[in-house]
């Protein structure tokens with residue numbers, strides 16, 4: 517018994533486009549699948565864009581799916597590229613037309629006031645805003661490793677690097693590829709199971725972002741609307757330090773956002789972090805928990821040294837009446853992993869700090885999961 521063309525197509529249906537995470541058959545990328553009498557499977561796949569960075573991955577997946585079928589001796593795989601019209605159709609099918617919603621939401625600066633999918637009541641995505649009162653406390657490191665830990669737990673995870681002037685997530689996550697653009701829809705690069713968008717993909721290496729406020733709003737709006745996030749379970753936002761403009765507009769774009777404050781153990785940092793919490797209160801977003809970073813350093817003698825003092829995280833948590841979700845030690849490998857795009861949670865899952873990130877991820881995902889509120893006034897009819 518040898519397979520028919522229909523059976524080839526069925527065998528290819530589970531093959532997903534690596535960026536779109538959808539079946540290549542359902543996406544209309546499979547253009548031909550025929551078995552010749554000599555046992556060669558002739559397959560034609562239309563790539564979304566020319567020079568598709570994941571062409572090799574698609575090749576492996578397609579060949580893997582049909583190579584072992586009865587009667588298939590060889591696979592002759594050819595590629596073509598979608599036309600502009602096909603790309604537009606695909607974008608509309610997957611993502612609609614976010615630009616057409618201009619004027620429906622809050623407009624700031626150059627932003628158009630588009631509808632933000634994460635602000636819809638039915639959105640299943642939990643936006644986690646990782647913030648702090650001052651810089652350098654480890655916000656981006658926490659965002660990156662927490663995102664990886666959530667992905668390891670099986671959740672779909674996106675990261676928005678909202679620190680426009682001081683972006684660092686692409687380097688920390690190790691996503692050096694540019695986003696693929698399909699007719700105004702951006703596909704976020706993915707690494708360690710985490711998708712990410714950052715201004716870092718759009719400015720030349722080493723150049724500073726010199727935009728003024730109005731442009732920042734536009735960029736953030738596009739990060740939330742033009743990117744094909746595909747309803748992830750979590751959208752982590754690496755907030756810029758402090759309580760500025762970006763924080764304010766993000767809180768309006770993400771009214772269902774949950775704020776997590778990163779702080780270091782010394783009481784001075786705790787005071788600044790309290791400012792960030794006050795900001796969250798002002799814009800009506802709940803602080804859900806505190807994460808203390810750089811809590812101690814374990815020396816070669818096995819002793820814990822509290823280089824930055826102790827107790828700041830707990831103090832802030834008590835002040836705000838929210839839980840201290842975890843304490844992260846100072847470890848050289850965490851910094852090195854951040855510099856090389858190899859997050860410690862991904863590459864050293866057995867380490868003390870990776871375990872701490874997993875525990876925090878579990879608390880957020882399970883214990884702090886918002887309960888559904890059933891209102892007796894709301895009836896489905």
Ligand SMILES: Nc1ncnc2c1ncn2[C@@H]1O[C@H](COP(=O)(O)OP(=O)(O)OP(=O)(O)O)[C@@H](O)[C@H]1O
Pocket residue numbers: 648650651652653654655656657658679682684757809810844845846847848850851852854855
């Ligand atoms: N627990 C830790 N152990 C060792 N190094 C750490 C730890 N946390 C953060 N670092 C390092 O400290 C530096 C600052 O951390 P990070 O960039 O995450 O902070 P940030 O709050 O995002 O800073 P910024 O305000 O500049 O955005 C980085 O080099 C990072 O690798």
Ligand SMILES: [Mg+2]
Pocket residue numbers: 655656657679682684754
């Ligand atoms: Mg940062």
